[in-house]
Amino acid sequence: MKTVFVSGTAGSGKSLLSSKLQDYYSKNGAFAAILNLDPGVENMPYTCDVDVRDHVDYVSIMQQYELGPNGAMVMANDLIASKIGDIQDQVDQVNPDYLIVDTPGQIELFAYRSSGRFIVDNISSDEKTNVFLFDGSLITSPVNFVSIALLATSIRLRLNLPTINVLTKTDLLGDKMEDILQWSTNLKTLENAVSKETDGDTYSLTTNILRGLDMGGFAQGLIPISNVSGEGFLNLEGALSRVLNLGEEVEN
Amino acid sequence: MKTVFVSGTAGSGKSLLSSKLQDYYSKNGAFAAILNLDPGVENMPYTCDVDVRDHVDYVSIMQQYELGPNGAMVMANDLIASKIGDIQDQVDQVNPDYLIVDTPGQIELFAYRSSGRFIVDNISSDEKTNVFLFDGSLITSPVNFVSIALLATSIRLRLNLPTINVLTKTDLLGDKMEDILQWSTNLKTLENAVSKETDGDTYSLTTNILRGLDMGGFAQGLIPISNVSGEGFLNLEGALSRVLNLGEEVEN
Numbered sequence: 001m002k003t004v005f006v007s008g009t010a011g012s013g014k015s016l017l018s019s020k021l022q023d024y025y026s027k028n029g030a031f032a033a034i035l036n037l038d039p040g041v042e043n044m045p046y047t048c049d050v051d052v053r054d055h056v057d058y059v060s061i062m063q064q065y066e067l068g069p070n071g072a073m074v075m076a077n078d079l080i081a082s083k084i085g086d087i088q089d090q091v092d093q094v095n096p097d098y099l100i101v102d103t104p105g106q107i108e109l110f111a112y113r114s115s116g117r118f119i120v121d122n123i124s125s126d127e128k129t130n131v132f133l134f135d136g137s138l139i140t141s142p143v144n145f146v147s148i149a150l151l152a153t154s155i156r157l158r159l160n161l162p163t164i165n166v167l168t169k170t171d172l173l174g175d176k177m178e179d180i181l182q183w184s185t186n187l188k189t190l191e192n193a194v195s196k197e198t199d200g201d202t203y204s205l206t207t208n209i210l211r212g213l214d215m216g217g218f219a220q221g222l223i224p225i226s227n228v229s230g231e232g233f234l235n236l237e238g239a240l241s242r243v244l245n246l247g248e249e250v251e252n
Numbered sequence: 253m254k255t256v257f258v259s260g261t262a263g264s265g266k267s268l269l270s271s272k273l274q275d276y277y278s279k280n281g282a283f284a285a286i287l288n289l290d291p292g293v294e295n296m297p298y299t300c301d302v303d304v305r306d307h308v309d310y311v312s313i314m315q316q317y318e319l320g321p322n323g324a325m326v327m328a329n330d331l332i333a334s335k336i337g338d339i340q341d342q343v344d345q346v347n348p349d350y351l352i353v354d355t356p357g358q359i360e361l362f363a364y365r366s367s368g369r370f371i372v373d374n375i376s377s378d379e380k381t382n383v384f385l386f387d388g389s390l391i392t393s394p395v396n397f398v399s400i401a402l403l404a405t406s407i408r409l410r411l412n413l414p415t416i417n418v419l420t421k422t423d424l425l426g427d428k429m430e431d432i433l434q435w436s437t438n439l440k441t442l443e444n445a446v447s448k449e450t451d452g453d454t455y456s457l458t459t460n461i462l463r464g465l466d467m468g469g470f471a472q473g474l475i476p477i478s479n480v481s482g483e484g485f486l487n488l489e490g491a492l493s494r495v496l497n498l499g500e501e502v503e504n
Contacts, residue, residue: 009360009364009365010322010325010326010358010360010361010364010365011326011365038322040320040321040322041320041322042319042320042321042322042323043320058321067294068292068293068294068295069292069294069310069321069324069325070262070290070292070293070294070325070357070358071294072321073262073321073322073325073358074262074263074357105322105326106262106322106325106358106360106361107360108261108262108358108359108360109262109358112261112262112387112390112399112400112403113261113262113263113390135364138364138365143409143410143412144409144410146409147364147406147407147409147410148364148406150402150403150405150406150409151364151402151403151406153402153457153461154399154400154402154403154406155399156457157395157396157398157399157402157454157457157458158395158396158399160395160454202409202412205405205408205409206409208464208465208466209405209461209464209465210464211464212460212461212462212463212464212465213460213461213464
């Protein structure tokens, strides 16, 4: 089994991408299952194979511990780690070729508290990778782009997984998509764009960070995806294959 | 009026620090008020001067739009921006010397969606600054420290505010506090610590990012704070003063 964690900020399209990726694998003859790790999700665009909500009940946590929505959300996410045995048993029963893990809505509750890293480290799998979603609708400026790139890098270090960066909602971006894709592969273009938007301390901080990210091999570009039109999934599957299967494509 | 935004990951101690900072200012003869910006908070360790919950009702949002806790949380946070007029009116009536803004529990809903930057840009104030809390209990390794430092930098770029970095929960850290403080001021020490924990791609990415952050003037250190013992508030007030009052201390 190979495992694909799907991460990104709240509303970036994690659940929809998980669903579309499952469709893509299925159409190409592979058996892909989805593990929902979000204890607070209400509706999902897929039928769940393994569901953390069977093990962590957000509403009873609110009632039992007399917590507000924030506190209950934090506690529910922290409890995920303690359910790894049950989750693993269910995954083993399903026994897919690919396990797609739809991570909790608010990424910080997963990535910056202990449960996320614990699940990533302890779920039993031949290979693991992380797909991080850059929410196209949040990238309204070059400095915003750098801000999300820093978040992506922060999460990559925190989860300690090879990471594929994806740009979502490309159908909403129009001409801006080309700019964003250029920024993600060409440091000079991005520096120029930042210099037009900012100066002083922010400019100096941003450009120095960019050079650090660039030297660290960050600038491998984003894979543009539309969950609506389905564009980009061939490229995403190729990138996943290079990490998970040493380049072998899924069988037809 | 000077405004201090208090930001940090869920559970990092934002509300408690807001409360203690208000106490500190009050004891030193300044009038400090607190604006709660978290629509989902249940209990607060202070009496609120202005409360976003008077304008955004999390529970009715859940019911009215038939949303789960995640969806309602996202929507409630997004709605904050539309209430800026009402919030500003109330702040003007209170008219404090210092407005301490306790930002929403989950930082990503504030910082990475549009409402946070909108509030930061549009609240009327002579000077504004951001206090970012490094949650001491999350920094279990050098790479984790770098990960939180990247998040802090990402938020700084996103909010576009001068930022003071604070280390919280120092009373829980024991000997590790000295290590963390060294990492935050001395790049070589941090690089050495990272090299003992990691190698290959992660090491190369981390050290290059660190050099970028360092050149960008990041390594100004953390101010250690204990919300329990009250240690560190003198230093925090001094740092705030340098940003907000051009170095003048609050009157005694």
